[in-house]
Amino acid sequence: MTFSEIITDWYHQNKRELPWRKTTDPYRIWLSEIMLQQTRVDQGLPYYLKFEKAYPTVFDLAHAPEEEILKLWQGLGYYSRARNLHYTAKEIAFERNGQFPSTYKELLKLKGVGDYTASAIASISFNEAAPVVDGNVYRVLARFFGVDTPINSTKGIKYFKQLAGELIDRDKPAAFNQGIMEFGSIQCRPKSPKCSECPLNSSCVALRDQLVDQLPVKIKNTRLKHRYFNYLIVQNEQETLLFQRKKKDIWQHLYEFPLIESDKILEEKDIIQHPEFRKLVGKNPFELSRYNKEAVIHKLSHQHIHTTFWTVTLEDHIKGGIPKAEVKAYPVPVLIANFVREYEF
DNA sequence: AATACGGGGGA
DNA sequence: TCCCCAGTATT
Numbered sequence: 001m002t003f004s005e006i007i008t009d010w011y012h013q014n015k016r017e018l019p020w021r022k023t024t025d026p027y028r029i030w031l032s033e034i035m036l037q038q039t040r041v042d043q044g045l046p047y048y049l050k051f052e053k054a055y056p057t058v059f060d061l062a063h064a065p066e067e068e069i070l071k072l073w074q075g076l077g078y079y080s081r082a083r084n085l086h087y088t089a090k091e092i093a094f095e096r097n098g099q100f101p102s103t104y105k106e107l108l109k110l111k112g113v114g115d116y117t118a119s120a121i122a123s124i125s126f127n128e129a130a131p132v133v134d135g136n137v138y139r140v141l142a143r144f145f146g147v148d149t150p151i152n153s154t155k156g157i158k159y160f161k162q163l164a165g166e167l168i169d170r171d172k173p174a175a176f177n178q179g180i181m182e183f184g185s186i187q188c189r190p191k192s193p194k195c196s197e198c199p200l201n202s203s204c205v206a207l208r209d210q211l212v213d214q215l216p217v218k219i220k221n222t223r224l225k226h227r228y229f230n231y232l233i234v235q236n237e238q239e240t241l242l243f244q245r246k247k248k249d250i251w252q253h254l255y256e257f258p259l260i261e262s263d264k265i266l267e268e269k270d271i272i273q274h275p276e277f278r279k280l281v282g283k284n285p286f287e288l289s290r291y292n293k294e295a296v297i298h299k300l301s302h303q304h305i306h307t308t309f310w311t312v313t314l315e316d317h318i319k320g321g322i323p324k325a326e327v328k329a330y331p332v333p334v335l336i337a338n339f340v341r342e343y344e345f
Numbered sequence: 346a347a348t349a350c351g352g353g354g355g356a
Numbered sequence: 357t358c359c360c361c362a363g364t365a366t367t
Contacts, residue, residue, distance in 0.1 A: 077351025
């Protein structure tokens with residue numbers, strides 16, 4: 001049996017039943033692939049079901065407000081995916097009459113659709129023999145062929161893509177592509193892969209040479225950055241204040257309380273004299289109180305956000321304020337959602 | 346070629 | 357803790 005035969009056979013015997021595997025509709029395939037970028041199936045699945053229900057067609061998605069889409073996306077991370085999803089839905093719906101491109105080359109032009117996703121849609125929806133190379137595929141190929149070229153180097157990316165292109169079953173690209181990914185996820189998993197019961201174990205180079213736990217090789221960089229956030233819960237009896245994040249930074253287009261970012265933890269006196277605080281409070285009487293004694297550390301992949309929430313209670317009407325009860329309807333980062341849930345306006 | 350971009354799960 | 361996840365866009 002060839003490599004691709006073993007993979008596709010394994011797939012047909014071991015594949016999980018997942019909602020996007022019951023269709024080849026490019027809209028559903030596209031939606032699932034965007035959601036699963038850098039996201040575990042278990043984490044993405046409930047979001048996929050929500051979106052499928054809320055937006056059965058690309059037209060429904062195109063007509064929705066971005067804010068509504070971001071709200072449904074809340075908690076899934078990498079929010080540019082949601083913004084690009086909306087952008088591309090509008091393009092498909094309004095400029096292409098609802099028709100997705102049907103080739104790898106054309107799919108690649110869509111915003112938010114890169115090499116992997118274009119290949120996935122082309123193969124699954126249109127039977128094009130375009131090889132997918134995701135984290136699972138890198139692992140399977142690096143181990144089976146004993147390749148130690150870093151998977152995130154230019155050379156490695158090119159090499160593994162070519163290798164996958166040589167291995168793909170040109171008659172059944174959809175089964176092969178999904179098969180090798182599923183195989184990498186379940187059989188050739190990162191930690192404690194199931195080599196003793198693996199259909200490829202008789203010819204796996206990494207297993208033979210005891211390199212399974214050293215492959216694939218990945219160049220790791222980007223060290224941890226620390227940031228210090230002070231959120232001001234400006235409030236009176238009925239209202240509070242929320243701003244949308246506009247800058248090119250984390251959480252773009254999500255909402256948050258007025259923020260003072262600093263390079264260290266701030267004291268009450270630092271807050272009171274801060275220009276942003278003065279701008280919000282003006283000459284009005286206020287009561288300032290630190291909500292959490294210890295900073296809440298919100299951990300992202302490459303930064304830790306040390307967060308202090310301050311309540312700023314006013315008597316007056318709050319300019320631009322919104323009813324406290326409506327806070328829960330806005331798309332917010334998990335950091336803010338956690339606070340809102342605990343604080344209960 | 347490097348960096349930015351979330352959040353959660355597993356060991 | 358560290359690593360990884362059905363990666364892409366930007367610098």
